[in-house]
Amino acid sequence: MQGVVLGCSKQRSPFNEIRGQWTKDLWEGFGIQANLTTHEANLTYPGDHRVALLDLNLKDPLVQEARRIEDTAPGAGPGQKPFIPSFFAWAGVGNVTAQYVFANFGLREDYDDLLNANVTVRGRIAVVKTVFGSSLLRKLHMGVHRQEQMQVAAEYGLAGLIVYTDPQLDGELTEANGYEAFPDGPARPPSMIERGVMSFAGSTFAIPAMPIAFADAIPILRALNGYGPSATEFGERWQGGGLNYKDVHYNVGPSPNNIVLNLCNKPIFPDGQVHHVIGTIPGSTFPDEVIMLGTHRDSWSPGAGDGSSGSSALNEVARSFGTALAQGWAPSRTIILASFEGVEFSLPGTQDWWEQNHWLNTSAFAYLNVVSAGAASKFHVQGSPLLGRAMRYGTGLVLDPNINANNQTMLDVWDGEVSIGTGGDASVLLGTELLSSVDFGFSAGEGDPPFPYHSLYDTDEWMDCYGDPNREYHLTTTKIWSLAVFALANDVLIPVTTNEYAVLLQGSLESVDMPGLHISSMENAINDLHQATLTFDTYADNLGSQILAQPDEPKLLSKAREVNQKYIKIERIFADPHPQSSSDRHLIIPRVPYYFQSSAFPALQESIAAGNLSAAEVSISGPLVNLY
Template identity: 45%
Template sequence: MTVTFSSLLAQTVLCWKSFQALSSLDAIQLLLSVPSAESIRESSAFYTSNPHFAGQGWDQAKWTQEKWKNFGVHDTQVISYNTELPAPTDQQRLALIRDSEVLYEAPLTDSVGGFFPAFYSFVTNANITAPYIFANFGSDEDYDDLVENGVDLVGNIAVLKSADASSYLKTLGLGKSREVQIRNAQERGLAGVIMYPDPQNDNPITESNGYAPYPDGPARPAKMIERGGIGPLDSYKSGLTPKIPCIPISYADAIPILSALNGYGPLASDLGSRWHGGELAIHDVHYNVGPSPPGLILNLKTEAYLHPGQVHNVVGKIPGFLSDEVVILGNHRDAWGPGAGDPNSGSAALNEVVRSFGAAVRRGWKPYRTIIFASWDGEEIGQLGSFSWIQEHFKWLNVTVVAYLNVVVAGAGRNFHVKASPLLYKTALNAMTYVQSPNQTVVGQSVLDVWNNTGTGAIGTAGGGDAIRFQGLLCASTVDFGFSQGLEDSVFPYHSGLDDFNWMTKYGDPNWEYHLTSVRLWLAMAAHLSESLILDMHATDYAEALGKWINDLFKDQKGSEFCDPKALHDAVSRFAQVAQRFDRSAASLEVQRQGCSPHLRRAIDETNQAYIQLERAFYHESGLDSRPSFHHVLFEAAPWHTEKPALPGLRRSLESGNWTNAENWRDIIVSKVLKAANLLEGLDR
């Protein structure tokens, strides 16, 4: 293991930083005392004031740069990258037609002021006219039910309920990404897809339960449209995105289309419990599945093209005593609409994090490790900004990045969510001991009770926003966290033109207290990682997580008769034994930290480098089957609001019965786990 001159010099000069004008403890206390609701509110008002889809953010990038410099982070740059950006034309169309008469034409917009109309990025362009069916959430089970009830699928357009970003649907096990919904339709021979957000997603905050729609109340606005991506640019260019046209609409647009099916085909309520729960009955929708009768058709036209453009990242740096160990904090600015919740609650929080660190720097503090702040552009269309920056600096980042800490949604509800690499479980949990939850109402509650029972078992698999690229390209340890809609909260107008400043001030986070809490958690995590002499990472947490994932995957002996998991269990057992010894060794160095001997300094440096490189052991050059650019074998690209189980290559092979591929992925994972064990064992003392 190479020990750099800069790290040895830094640790020699430090003698644990006793000469600093501001101690580490004082710095953390100062960091947590700086954030203010008014400052966050100012940033939110600016970011939501005009369109800033990918490539539209130059003015916001320059404003952010100037803010950060004024806060005291003088090494801040706007870094732009040439790319291709999707944009819809004004020729898109969705019309309900009977015998050549247009009964209804969807406006395909829910906002004013230059924001994009309804579209999915990297959509297939087409102009089709066809009969249609209602297919619930478009799952395999839904299509099986339709076929069993005599409903022909091939050549029809499917009208589907969206299943993304709904906390209620997650509790029912019905959550599903839009890309999967569209791909399922394509595989079943459907000609196109129309997706609308049924108020069922929002139970109990619905009109049928007496709640008025926004802006008069907390329920879903009838004209709200959930835009989104159906894959990144690299997948689109590789031909891996769905090939049938699709478009998002509001439930106001869905009402005339679904009510025109009344009386045609089976009722959804007769097809099983999974089909129950639609909330448009109060608008005279019976939820018949169709198909539409002769003469009743839909004309669906999608038209969006790639255009040359640029994405504009803002990157700031506070140099540390160590230049070869780096902690990165990031959020993306680009949004489908005003973006008050997603992502600019995170953007406003990041500004406040930068302001807090700037205040500490002005007081004479210098971090032990270098800290980088990043405001990314282009996340909503496949993390183009972070992808380009990581590619440019890959060699340096690969050996220096300790962790990437991401926030997409800092405050859009009261439900705390956190997704992390197992190496950062303790980082997330320790931050909660520094920061009081806004939900704390009972004196003496334990930390885990206050934070939604967030023990390590409740932390989701890593992913979220630009953390996807740090995982997929670098295999860096990441965490994404924040506050989003809970079951009793106002409906979050996700990816719509109504996720605006007014909604945030009225319903999302009126007192900005959840934004503030996210800021303080972010500060605590960053300070913990940047200031710990020995990184507070635990290889045993990784071993325990791996064991749990494998046990869950093969529970009830599922698939084990075709793909023997013994080699996996053996590899994890060896890794666990090595990890325990290594963590004990790291803890013993912490006890000895008051000395400044060359041997101790070298041992500390080697230990930290091993923790940094441990995640890299899971890098697989060929990537995942469905996404070759994602190289981490344990995770996959998952947005902040979606939980995707670990071990994706092996899991999907087992689920599809592809035993040869399952054995291949089993062997790949075994080799990576043993590589991780060898990495630690080579340094085991």
């Protein structure tokens, strides 16, 4: 079924409830017990919004007003509510008119560069490039979310923020290089707008923000030509803007006194509901131990890549499990399948569902999440290292779908190391609830057509032409998902190597660098954890060998339960007792999606980035030295 952004307020169509019921009926048809749960949520929808370029010296000052719906974008379909116009969920509310500056990617380093060049930013509107993942951003080791762009803009005193999609992020496949824009070719459509959520916490920022297409950014940036330094006068991070062919010189401004932007962001905030579909396959030997898998059903757009591809893969996993159940299979552990709603609006309802099922705090070991099952060729695995072993099992049994793969497995393609971060609903289940989680799937890599992320061009037509024409990536993700869950749910001992966490922490110490910050106590704590996990893994391996020899021995099964309970508790030891926010409680793993380049110790790294030695010392002297 086609995706649609978050379900129903008191005033809106209950279409997502209908989609939830459709999913429930589908799973029940596969032979899986399923329930549709409803949760009250604070929502936000478009209201009064505007981005306009004004020349105050003209009798009619309006030079251009940015569009809010893509050109030639598809409709939502007969009988369905239209897709919403572009806006940023949970951006600040306001209506400001001010001079503006071009601030590159809107990072702290970018604003510092402007200030060092004597460019005033306080009280001005910043125009910045999107930071959605691309091979360029990976090359520059830049890993931020638009939330950080928003937070940094507020810290530096900006009056507002406008984010556009620069073709610079798209590599070779651009109009400037002679490629036609989709739907006539693979290049990014000039009118494509990248929507998104600005706050993981579901609370508004202090300043307004809006997304615009690069077609509408062109006149705004052209108006800065000749004003202020050029991007060519700054460092590597500023180079390579993709709109030079449109006569954009990438001067930073500020704009002259008469050339201003009007930025209005006045959304509405209705009370509403989200609907989750929860499927359950009871465990036979360890029914009180739970393995979860899931994805989100909602999207900002048609959502062929994000998130219908994840939903289609989840439905296929459900079908395969249903087939196995019909043939007499029963997992050792309970399996819970979850089709969540609301991730695109900062996950309202996911945490509520978890809190209503508090028994999972002592029963659930893992959550395996897929958002993008097949939007391009690059495979990623991101989350807790405790799930590395299960993911290596799944990827080791599935062939790489690429034509020139020469029968190599996905484990050969992937390096077998779970990278740091979270994604989709895993961001709340790992980052807030400390449930060991991974997000994996296929997304755009180097040389792939740009993914029309969160835009109305994320359609089946784009998927058929450029994303995954034969759905081979979808199928590969589905196979890996099924196999990894099978391993986690079927083995008497949950397949875990706890030392992988200690190895991650030891490697991450290299990124902890700040003059005056002494980390010897943290090093000692991690070394102690390293030795303890080696000892525990040896014990678990020996126990596993005994169980293979005597699979029905009650004493051995009792010891297996004890080991599994320790596995369930391990992630929870990394809970921050004094988190900076209620949604960011993990000491080690930040709440960031797959396309980020992230580092461990998010609170500590934030203190280091801000130059706050005292806050960094608090992190070092507190929970990070009491890991074991």
